[in-house]
Amino acid sequence: MKRDRLAVDDMLRRAKISDGSNLSSEGVLQMSSKEASEFIRDGSSKSGVEDYYCPGFIGRATSVDSDHKRKFLKVNTTITSENDLLRIMDEFVRKCFFREECHKVSILITVEDELLEKVIISLGFFQEALLRDEVVKVVDGHKTYKDAGMFSLRRAEYLNYNVCFVPFQRGVVAVTGGIDYVDGVHFLNYSSPIEDSYISDCAWYQGLTDDDGLMLSRNSIPTEYDDVLAYLPAELVKTYHEIREFFVKKRFDFDINIRIYDGTEFQIQVWEKLKKIPYGVTCSYEDIALELTDNDLNKARKLTRAVGKACAENPVPILVPCHRVIGKNGMLVGFSGGIEFKDFLLQNELFSSALPLY
Numbered sequence: 001m002k003r004d005r006l007a008v009d010d011m012l013r014r015a016k017i018s019d020g021s022n023l024s025s026e027g028v029l030q031m032s033s034k035e036a037s038e039f040i041r042d043g044s045s046k047s048g049v050e051d052y053y054c055p056g057f058i059g060r061a062t063s064v065d066s067d068h069k070r071k072f073l074k075v076n077t078t079i080t081s082e083n084d085l086l087r088i089m090d091e092f093v094r095k096c097f098f099r100e101e102c103h104k105v106s107i108l109i110t111v112e113d114e115l116l117e118k119v120i121i122s123l124g125f126f127q128e129a130l131l132r133d134e135v136v137k138v139v140d141g142h143k144t145y146k147d148a149g150m151f152s153l154r155r156a157e158y159l160n161y162n163v164c165f166v167p168f169q170r171g172v173v174a175v176t177g178g179i180d181y182v183d184g185v186h187f188l189n190y191s192s193p194i195e196d197s198y199i200s201d202c203a204w205y206q207g208l209t210d211d212d213g214l215m216l217s218r219n220s221i222p223t224e225y226d227d228v229l230a231y232l233p234a235e236l237v238k239t240y241h242e243i244r245e246f247f248v249k250k251r252f253d254f255d256i257n258i259r260i261y262d263g264t265e266f267q268i269q270v271w272e273k274l275k276k277i278p279y280g281v282t283c284s285y286e287d288i289a290l291e292l293t294d295n296d297l298n299k300a301r302k303l304t305r306a307v308g309k310a311c312a313e314n315p316v317p318i319l320v321p322c323h324r325v326i327g328k329n330g331m332l333v334g335f336s337g338g339i340e341f342k343d344f345l346l347q348n349e350l351f352s353s354a355l356p357l358y
Helices: 017-025 033-044 082-098 114-122 197-205 234-247 265-275 285-292 297-312 339-350
Strands: 049-054 057-063 070-077 104-110 126-139 142-154 161-167 171-178 182-189
Touching: 017 033, 033 049, 049 082, 057 082, 070 082, 082 104, 082 114, 104 114, 104 126, 114 142, 161 197, 161 234, 171 197, 171 234, 182 197, 182 234, 265 285, 265 297, 285 297
Parallel strands: 070 104
Antiparallel strands: 049 057, 057 070, 104 142, 126 142, 161 171, 171 182
């Protein structure tokens, strides 16, 4: 299941040529309606250029390399509310990172753009350079040249959505999420490549991969994580601590805000049942199917395979404990992280009187 890392207010949309009249009348673009429409038309005809619009705002993202992994942002806006501009810029940046799949975004800010500078710094941008006479301003037909700061942000540094990594005996749990939610849990093997490009970027940035992009070995994973936790979104920090406590048997359930996207009605019903399975207890896929069919055995048997598929597509294993569901014959099947991780999680729970396996 694809994780929706674009989960924002959805105020911005791709600009249309017909938006030119609004941009002109709102004063966002200091040009005629026809010229504003032509501005958008020109951008839409070029590869690597994306314009995003909402009332009072247009943002252009232009590729500065051949594979479109770096974008230069240009913003025109009449919005004066810091909170409103922050929400819009947050969405603009997130669309660049997760819709356009770029690695880094940069923007020029002049000393006159105090509000925009304040907003982007709060998103994690930092100043890379001061460019002398970089921006041209035309006032009453006269050109003036302004110094500008070049501010940049890499995807792995984005403050409002990121990844926390929790190492344990068999591998590493990677949790994705934002300030007030988590939306994905992934299992990574030591000394192995990371398939998800975004998680791989964040692992590299946090010093958890080698020069070949492989996850470090168990003995090489850094033990001190406080410097990273200082900039991760709050719910990820909370999740990091709770999962660590879970592995060492200091916690048996979670108090984490989970956000799930695109699950079918049936999948959501299954996942809700999974949440109710107690720590250290297992049940079968047929047991879940029986609960969903009011103990109608014939209907339940027809649903068993679908229950297994829903468990395998659970986007937040551990937090929604699909590992506690096993085959009727006791076989360990249907776990997205891999059977070896499912086995570890069950062993760590079922032998609760012993020392943790962590």
